[in-house]
Amino acid sequence: xxxxxxxxxxxxxxxxxxxxxxxxxxxxxxxxxxxxxxxxxxxxxxxxxxxxxxxxxxxxxxxxxxxxxxxxxxxxxxxxxxxxxxxxxxxxxxxxxxxxxxxxxxxxxxxxxxxxxxxxxxxxxxxxxxxxxxxxxxxxxxxxxxxx
Amino acid sequence: xxxxxxxxxxxxxxxxxxxxxxxxxxxxxxxxxxxxxxxxxxxxxxxxxxxxxxxxxxxxxxxxxxxxxxxxxxxxxxxxxxxxxxxxxxxxxxxxxxxxxxxxxxxxxxxxxxxxxxxxxxxxxxxxxxxxxxxxxxxxxxxxxxxx
DNA sequence: GAGATTTGGTTGACATGTCACCAACATAAG
DNA sequence: CTTATGTTGGTGACATGTCAACCAAATCTC
Numbered sequence: 001x002x003x004x005x006x007x008x009x010x011x012x013x014x015x016x017x018x019x020x021x022x023x024x025x026x027x028x029x030x031x032x033x034x035x036x037x038x039x040x041x042x043x044x045x046x047x048x049x050x051x052x053x054x055x056x057x058x059x060x061x062x063x064x065x066x067x068x069x070x071x072x073x074x075x076x077x078x079x080x081x082x083x084x085x086x087x088x089x090x091x092x093x094x095x096x097x098x099x100x101x102x103x104x105x106x107x108x109x110x111x112x113x114x115x116x117x118x119x120x121x122x123x124x125x126x127x128x129x130x131x132x133x134x135x136x137x138x139x140x141x142x143x144x145x146x147x148x
Numbered sequence: 149x150x151x152x153x154x155x156x157x158x159x160x161x162x163x164x165x166x167x168x169x170x171x172x173x174x175x176x177x178x179x180x181x182x183x184x185x186x187x188x189x190x191x192x193x194x195x196x197x198x199x200x201x202x203x204x205x206x207x208x209x210x211x212x213x214x215x216x217x218x219x220x221x222x223x224x225x226x227x228x229x230x231x232x233x234x235x236x237x238x239x240x241x242x243x244x245x246x247x248x249x250x251x252x253x254x255x256x257x258x259x260x261x262x263x264x265x266x267x268x269x270x271x272x273x274x275x276x277x278x279x280x281x282x283x284x285x286x287x288x289x290x291x292x293x294x295x296x
Numbered sequence: 297g298a299g300a301t302t303t304g305g306t307t308g309a310c311a312t313g314t315c316a317c318c319a320a321c322a323t324a325a326g
Numbered sequence: 327c328t329t330a331t332g333t334t335g336g337t338g339a340c341a342t343g344t345c346a347a348c349c350a351a352a353t354c355t356c
Contacts, residue, residue, distance in 0.1 A: 002261070002262040002265060002266070003265070003266075003269065004265060005265060005268070005269075005273065008278075008281055008282065008285065009273050009281060011285040011289075012273070012276075012281045012282075012284045012285035012288065013268060013272070013273065015284065015285045015286075015287075015288030015289045015292065016272075016284060016288050017191075018214065018288065018289070018292040019287075019288040019289075019291045019292045020168055020172070021214055021292075022214060022291075022292050022295040022296065023291055023292070023295060024168070025295075025344095026295050029344095038311085038312085040312080040313095043165075057334090058334075058335065059333085059334060059335080066166065066169055066170060067313095068313085068314080068315090069334070069335060069336085070313080070314075070315080070316095070335085070336080070337085071312085071313055071314080072335095073335060073336055073337085074312080074313070074336090074337090075312080075313090077336090078311080078312085090334095093321075093322080093333090093334075094320075094321055094322090094334095095319090095320055095321050095322085095333075095334045095335060096321095096334070096335085097334080097335060097336090113150070114150040117150060117151070117152060117153060118150070118151075120153070120161060121151065121153075123291065123294065123295065124161070124164075124291055125153065125157050125160070125161065127287070127290055127291055127294065128160075128287055130156075131283075132283055132286070132287050133156055133157060133160045134156065134160075135279075135280055135283040135284070136160045136163065136164060136283075136284075136287065137156065137159040137160035137163045138163075138280075139163075139167075139275070139276055139280050139284065140160065140163030140164050140166065140167040141159075141163045141166070141167075142275055143167045143170075143171055143271065143272055143275055144163065144166040144167045144169075144170050144171070146271065146275065147170040147171060147173075147174050147271065148170065173314095186341085186342085188342080188343095205304085206304075206305065207303085207304060207305075215343095216343085216344080216345090217304070217305060217306085218305085218306080218307085218343080218344075218345080218346095219342085219343055219344080220305095221305060221306060221307085222306090222307090222342080222343075223342080223343090225306090226341080226342085238304095241303095241304075241351075241352075242304095242350080242351050242352080243303070243304045243305065243349095243350065243351045243352075244304065244305085244351090245304075245305065245306090297355105297356100298355100298356100299354100299355090299356100300353100300354080300355080300356105301352100301353075301354070301355095302351105302352080302353070302354085303350100303351085303352075303353090304349105304350090304351085304352095305348100305349090305350090305351105306347105306348080306349080306350105307346100307347085307348080307349100308345105308346095308347090308348100309344100309345090309346095309347105310343100310344085310345090311342105311343090311344080311345105312341105312342085312343085312344100313340100313341090313342085313343105314339100314340085314341080314342100315338105315339090315340085315341105316337100316338095316339095317336100317337085317338090318335100318336085318337080318338105319334100319335085319336085319337100320333100320334085320335085320336105321332105321333080321334080321335105322331100322332080322333070322334095323330100323331080323332080323333095324329105324330085324331080324332100325328095325329085325330080325331100326327100326328085326329080326330100
């Protein structure tokens with residue numbers, strides 16, 4: 001017997017779906033307009049910029065971002081063509097691939113960051129109380145950790 | 149001067165992103181495995197099934213789902229080819245397009261629903277307390293309504 | 297009621313991400 | 327050494343969604 005969602009549960013679920021749809025669309029558009037980056041680009045650059053030497057193994061990067069290697073490989077290819085990152089062979093492991101931020105990639109994300117943070121604040125963070133912020137962080141991590 | 153995110157804010161933001169990534173991926177995969185539907189398919193069928201006569205104007209449907217007309221038009225084309233919906237001319241408005249659930253579409257979503265609800269429960273709803281559920285619903289709708 | 301505008305919807309080009317699979321290399325067992 | 331196994335990446339085919347251009351029917355204006 002199916003246990004359907006109660007009104008309250010449905011409200012939360014549909015709300016989540018709607019937020020996800022609209023928020024990501026808006027943030028993505030603003031980021032693209034301001035800096036020419038997609039959210040995916042931003043995440044990759046952001047991760048690389050906080051790595052030692054601005055470089056990381058594809059595999060590590062993918063694991064940290066919870067992306068599939070395939071997805072990251074495709075994405076890196078495109079970012080490479082735009083001059084944002086480079087892809088070098090790994091000395092230790094003949095298969096390995098080292099992804100490195102280019103100077104242009106670094107400057108791109110440095111320019112993009114303030115605007116993106118402002119967008120995130122405007123459309124999400126600043127709309128929440130301290131408590132709501134805590135709850136969101138708590139449940140999001142609980143849900144995500146079950147899926148890792 | 150940029151107002152960067154505090155640790156707490158960053159925790160909530162990154163948590164949201166991670167939840168979004170993993171949860172949607174998982175739910176999508178389970179739904180696809182169980183019923184051959186994507187989440188998008190499911191949403192369209194679900195909306196149509198609760199409409200009078202199981203039919204709706206493309207435009208209305210798009211507005212209700214907050215999808216672009218373009219996206220819905222493309223999607224309907226594909227669902228039509230799979231026999232899930234039909235697309236008929238509208239009598240009143242020569243431009244109009246009426247999307248109707250086929251019997252097959254109806255039976256497909258009826259079969260898919262229990263499993264999907266179970267997935268949503270397992271990976272999200274049942275992991276939250278009553279209070280958390282309320283907070284999620286509240287903030288999601290607040291954020292989304294600012295973007296409509 | 298002719299011309300301008302809006303609205304409803306379609307289409308094409310393109311970016312992204314998924315899956316399935318392959319190739320090269322690494323490692324442990326025998 | 328040699329084979330079985332797992333790891334690291336890359337690729338191609340395909341589904342999806344975005345934007346922008348476009349068409350045609352419906353409305354509005356004067």
